[in-house]
Amino acid sequence: MIVRRLPYRGLINSHLRVHLKRPQGSRDMARPSSDLAAFREIFSQAKNIAIITGAGVSAESGVPTFRGAGGYWRKWQAQELASPEAFSRNPSRVWEFYHYRREVMLTKTPNPAHLAIAECQERLSRQGRTVTVVSQNVDELHRRAGSNDILEIHGSLFKTRCISCGHEAANYKSPICAALEGKGAPDPDTNDAQISVQDLPRCEHEGCHGLLRPAVVWFGENLDSDILTRAEKVLDSCDLCLVVGTSSVVYPAAMFAPQVAARGVPVAEFNMENTPATMKFKFHFHGPCGSTLPPALARHETTT
Ligand SMILES: [Zn+2]
Numbered sequence: 001m002i003v004r005r006l007p008y009r010g011l012i013n014s015h016l017r018v019h020l021k022r023p024q025g026s027r028d029m030a031r032p033s034s035d036l037a038a039f040r041e042i043f044s045q046a047k048n049i050a051i052i053t054g055a056g057v058s059a060e061s062g063v064p065t066f067r068g069a070g071g072y073w074r075k076w077q078a079q080e081l082a083s084p085e086a087f088s089r090n091p092s093r094v095w096e097f098y099h100y101r102r103e104v105m106l107t108k109t110p111n112p113a114h115l116a117i118a119e120c121q122e123r124l125s126r127q128g129r130t131v132t133v134v135s136q137n138v139d140e141l142h143r144r145a146g147s148n149d150i151l152e153i154h155g156s157l158f159k160t161r162c163i164s165c166g167h168e169a170a171n172y173k174s175p176i177c178a179a180l181e182g183k184g185a186p187d188p189d190t191n192d193a194q195i196s197v198q199d200l201p202r203c204e205h206e207g208c209h210g211l212l213r214p215a216v217v218w219f220g221e222n223l224d225s226d227i228l229t230r231a232e233k234v235l236d237s238c239d240l241c242l243v244v245g246t247s248s249v250v251y252p253a254a255m256f257a258p259q260v261a262a263r264g265v266p267v268a269e270f271n272m273e274n275t276p277a278t279m280k281f282k283f284h285f286h287g288p289c290g291s292t293l294p295p296a297l298a299r300h301e302t303t304t
Helices: 009-020 035-047 055-058 084-090 089-104 112-125 140-143 225-237 254-260 288-296
Strands: 048-053 130-135 149-154 155-162 169-170 212-216 240-244 267-271 283-286
Touching: 009 035, 035 283, 035 288, 048 112, 048 225, 048 254, 084 089, 089 155, 089 212, 112 130, 112 140, 112 288, 130 225, 149 225, 225 254, 240 254, 254 267, 283 288
Parallel strands: 048 130, 048 240, 130 149, 240 267, 267 283
Antiparallel strands: 155 169, 155 212
16 A cells, blocks of 8 residues: 655655665665566566656666756756746746756657667557556656656656646647747856746647646645556556666655565666665666666567
């Protein structure tokens, strides 16, 4: 059973940091296995597989996160711009930031990890098995790789929501509006474009014309309860769970995967480094997920 009522994204993150962090090399805990054949045996039997993906999968496609060391857009990191307060203070600046991120995605492509997941989804669905992707990423690279069963729990760079009428819509325009054309440069000495609110992206739903915002979950905001409920169902019913490219200190992997493991379901972590949750999992495969995931998800020799 997964906790239904969730506090803010920022709070849960810092809360879990405190409780999940363990000293390096702590003893008397079984180390997770890196036995690929053993994983493959379980994989071949699994009927409902959940794959939780995080920033590491996007990073291998060169998608910037604007977090951590060196992760700046102009003078700011994501958490200083990706908030309702930042948007109401300076919607032009926040739209420049998101415009830049949308435009950057035109130059990025899915990597072998995205493709392996999409191919596995398709293959298993023909066998009456399900693979559901629960992703923290907002870049839609899973969709572009061909995945179709994706729960984007943090929303998408390519969706907008009207702050007046609430209407959400897919939006792949480049640029998203005329005033943002050529704006959004990330260099620290770039001046704000200071676009007036009327010239920022506006709602086209039934003559509303309200101001649009990116339909992503910002720091300090709750997750979409419908998507969360669907993610809970997937995680409650899966018989194998993969955690790919996420530090497991940020929601949801920090919370979801350990709870799946706690009900005795095998969890396999694919990551560049050990995480605070690694010791709770049955498997850990070390390295870039573009290298570790394709052989793990390839067609099993026992299936046709
Ligand atoms: Zn509207």
